[in-house]
Amino acid sequence: MEAVRTITGTALPLRRSDVDTDQIIPAEWLKRVERTGFGEGLFDAWRKDPTFPLNGSTYRDASILVAGPNFGTGSSREHAVWALMDYGFRAVVSPRFGDIFRNNSTKAGLVPAQVDDDVVQRLWDAIEADPSIEVTVDVESGRVYCAAIDLDAPFPLDEHTRHRLLEGLDDIGLTLQHADAISAYEARRADWLPTTA
Amino acid sequence: MAQTLSQKVWDRHVVHAADDEPDVLFIDLHLVHEVTSPQAFDGLRLAKRGVRRPDLTLATMDHNVPTTDLTIPVADPISQKQMDVLAENCREFGIRLFPMGHRQQGIVHIIGPEQGLTQPGMTVVCGDSHTSTHGAFGALAFGIGTSEVEHVLATQTLPQRRPGTMAVTVEGELPPGVTAKDVILAIIGRIGTGGGVGNVIEYRGSAIRALSMEGRMTVCNMSIEGGAKAGMIAPDDTTFAYLEGREHAPKGKAWEHALDEWRSLGTDAGAAFDKEVELDAAAIEPHVSWGTNPAQVVPIGATVPSPDDFLEPSARDAAARALSYMGLTAGTAMRDIDVDTVFIGSCTNGRIEDLRAAAAVAEGRRVAGSVRALIVPGSMAVKAQAETEGLDRIFTAAGFEWREAGCSMCLAMNPDKLAPGERAASTSNRNFEGRQGPGGRTHLVSPAVAAATAVAGHFATPGDLD
Ligand code: SF4
Numbered sequence: 161m162e163a164v165r166t167i168t169g170t171a172l173p174l175r176r177s178d179v180d181t182d183q184i185i186p187a188e189w190l191k192r193v194e195r196t197g198f199g200e201g202l203f204d205a206w207r208k209d210p211t212f213p214l215n216g217s218t219y220r221d222a223s224i225l226v227a228g229p230n231f232g233t234g235s236s237r238e239h240a241v242w243a244l245m246d247y248g249f250r251a252v253v254s255p256r257f258g259d260i261f262r263n264n265s266t267k268a269g270l271v272p273a274q275v276d277d278d279v280v281q282r283l284w285d286a287i288e289a290d291p292s293i294e295v296t297v298d299v300e301s302g303r304v305y306c307a308a309i310d311l312d313a314p315f316p317l318d319e320h321t322r323h324r325l326l327e328g329l330d331d332i333g334l335t336l337q338h339a340d341a342i343s344a345y346e347a348r349r350a351d352w353l354p355t356t357a
Numbered sequence: 358m359a360q361t362l363s364q365k366v367w368d369r370h371v372v373h374a375a376d377d378e379p380d381v382l383f384i385d386l387h388l389v390h391e392v393t394s395p396q397a398f399d400g401l402r403l404a405k406r407g408v409r410r411p412d413l414t415l416a417t418m419d420h421n422v423p424t425t426d427l428t429i430p431v432a433d434p435i436s437q438k439q440m441d442v443l444a445e446n447c448r449e450f451g452i453r454l455f456p457m458g459h460r461q462q463g464i465v466h467i468i469g470p471e472q473g474l475t476q477p478g479m480t481v482v483c484g485d486s487h488t489s490t491h492g493a494f495g496a497l498a499f500g501i502g503t504s505e506v507e508h509v510l511a512t513q514t515l516p517q518r519r520p521g522t523m524a525v526t527v528e529g530e531l532p533p534g535v536t537a538k539d540v541i542l543a544i545i546g547r548i549g550t551g552g553g554v555g556n557v558i559e560y561r562g563s564a565i566r567a568l569s570m571e572g573r574m575t576v577c578n579m580s581i582e583g584g585a586k587a588g589m590i591a592p593d594d595t596t597f598a599y600l601e602g603r604e605h606a607p608k609g610k611a612w613e614h615a616l617d618e619w620r621s622l623g624t625d626a627g628a629a630f631d632k633e634v635e636l637d638a639a640a641i642e643p644h645v646s647w648g649t650n651p652a653q654v655v656p657i658g659a660t661v662p663s664p665d666d667f668l669e670p671s672a673r674d675a676a677a678r679a680l681s682y683m684g685l686t687a688g689t690a691m692r693d694i695d696v697d698t699v700f701i702g703s704c705t706n707g708r709i710e711d712l713r714a715a716a717a718v719a720e721g722r723r724v725a726g727s728v729r730a731l732i733v734p735g736s737m738a739v740k741a742q743a744e745t746e747g748l749d750r751i752f753t754a755a756g757f758e759w760r761e762a763g764c765s766m767c768l769a770m771n772p773d774k775l776a777p778g779e780r781a782a783s784t785s786n787r788n789f790e791g792r793q794g795p796g797g798r799t800h801l802v803s804p805a806v807a808a809a810t811a812v813a814g815h816f817a818t819p820g821d822l823d
Binding site: 186230233238277335338345356357 | 406473769
């Protein structure tokens with residue numbers, strides 16, 4: 161994972177709630193065995209509608225997605241995160257995320273910024289009025305800024321995740337520092353527990 | 358201190374804990390399927406890491422497998438490739454695999470319990486959100502993403518934040534004809550798709566205790582549709598009776614040790630939950646979803662709601678969008694809605710009891726002329742059992758298609774799909790836009806309602822057919 165400190169750029173308003181991972185990347189796209197190339201399938205069904213904000217040039221360079229509550233619910237597919245990142249998004253702002261999606265995001269370096277409903281409303285209104293305004297999602301301070309509308313809102317990020325994002329750390333490497341503890345745990349597990357052998 | 362079931366299981370799996378760090382949890386069972394694993398195995402190869410515990414890992418093919426004739430080549434070369442890649446990965450890393458056509462193959466969440474691999478008090482993970490199914494045994498079971506799959510393969514552990522606890526208590530007796538599926542749809546209708554976020558739900562109360570293991574799996578399966586990290590039910594005699602004698606269940610002296618351990622898992626009297634919800638079992642009716650998320654449900658006797666019925670602006674917008682996608686008009690009686698397709702199967706309702714319930718309705722009746730009806734057993738073992746009981750003959754005589762095991766039309770990665778605009782009554786778990794095929798319209802129901810709907814041609818309960 162690449163380190164991520166601050167994301168500043170334009171944003172795309174997605175005025176929908178309960179955007180599940182099937183919408184973000186439909187099952188048909190999950191047959192790929194690679195990690196790349198999913199951007200093309202991002203919101204595949206909705207992109208057939210020419211008025212969908214991903215179409216046209218207005219929000220083409222957006223790096224921040226601003227969505228309604230319950231973003232990323234449903235299937236555990238990390239492909240949803242890969243699709244968003246492959247398309248060019250680096251952060252998603254929403255009042256509530258699906259748990260697995262949020263987890264997957266921070267593993268891949270996509271920042272999930274959970275803010276209050278009214279913050280999302282204000283951002284939507286502002287971006288639609290002027291798609292060129294700049295929004296910042298700052299990992300270090302855990303805040304979303306938008307100077308054009310005087311917005312400065314916190315989002316929760318635990319210290320461990322913040323540290324991992326800022327340093328671009330590999331989770332597996334961190335866990336393997338505790339290899340001895342894993343071995344000790346294995347040694348004391350009950351011997352009747354099942355194996356797949 | 359008094360603890361809940363989920364806290365006990367959590368504490369028994371902590372390998373490493375430190376302030377400001379997630380706990381490192383040991384994983385007792387890691388289930389793998391073809392869709393969410395290829396990139397994880399690639400990651401291992403790139404980092405020159407191995408699989409730490411192949412003996413605690415099991416792989417199956419389920420999402421892509423065709424459910425028609427298995428002797429002909431898979432029509433979609435990309436699906437075939439994904440399955441080939443899984444087989445190669447399992448060979449390379451020494452992981453046991455139940456490939457397409459194997460007698461123990463099936464949907465990942467059906468085969469774990471059926472082979473006795475899922476046991477109380479265990480931690481179970483899979484790159485699949487419906488891993489919550491295994492919580493029916495009092496296991497802490499949750500879905501993970503591909504990066505986490507790689508993590509478990511490499512370390513047999515996962516760093517995790519301790520989740521909150523939520524009790525959903527269903528007291529009383531379910532009315533006749535009301536099933537586990539209706540209970541979980543009613544719960545999700547009540548708490549919403551985000552109601553369980555950050556929490557492990559423990560299902561409690563006399564109506565839950567009265568459910569069979571299969572019914573409990575149906576309930577826990579859809580915990581994720583309520584946003585929860587996992588769903589659990591305390592193990593009891595029903596659990597032990599289900600497990601005893603299964604292939605991987607402990608035997609002899611070990612069985613006695615296991616029972617002692619399992620009996621200690623239930624939530625202590627006086628343990629506090631972060632959140633509590635109660636439902637009256639007697640008031641639950643058969644449920645049907647009308648919208649495009651699983652909280653958009655009504656009792657079958659109700660009508661399609663109007664967006665104006667919802668107070669919150671986001672819920673109102675969602676309802677309006679859902680009605681337009683679903684091609685429904687507010688005020689229409691659910692029973693007046695015709696369907697094109699009926700799908701009975703999936704990890705929610707693809708077990709033997711589900712097929713028995715559907716067969717009881719189908720017996721001596723005919724699928725309506727306009728309806729295509731599919732029965733897809735959740736596993737090859739379920740299929741074999743059903744055939745031993747003659748259920749397949751009941752279904753085919755009634756005009757249902759009898760298929761091989763797999764996920765099938767639950768997510769339409771194989772050739773079983775809805776055409777755009779087609780409407781289905783489905784026993785699966787997700788009514789998302791396009792879930793069963795682009796433009797397809799899904800209504801979630803129980804197996805009994807699905808079978809009755811197939812016969813009537815519109816939403817119906819078995820009672821409506823008499
Ligand atoms: S049956 Fe459906 S929900 Fe269950 S594992 Fe398969 S695709 Fe996922």
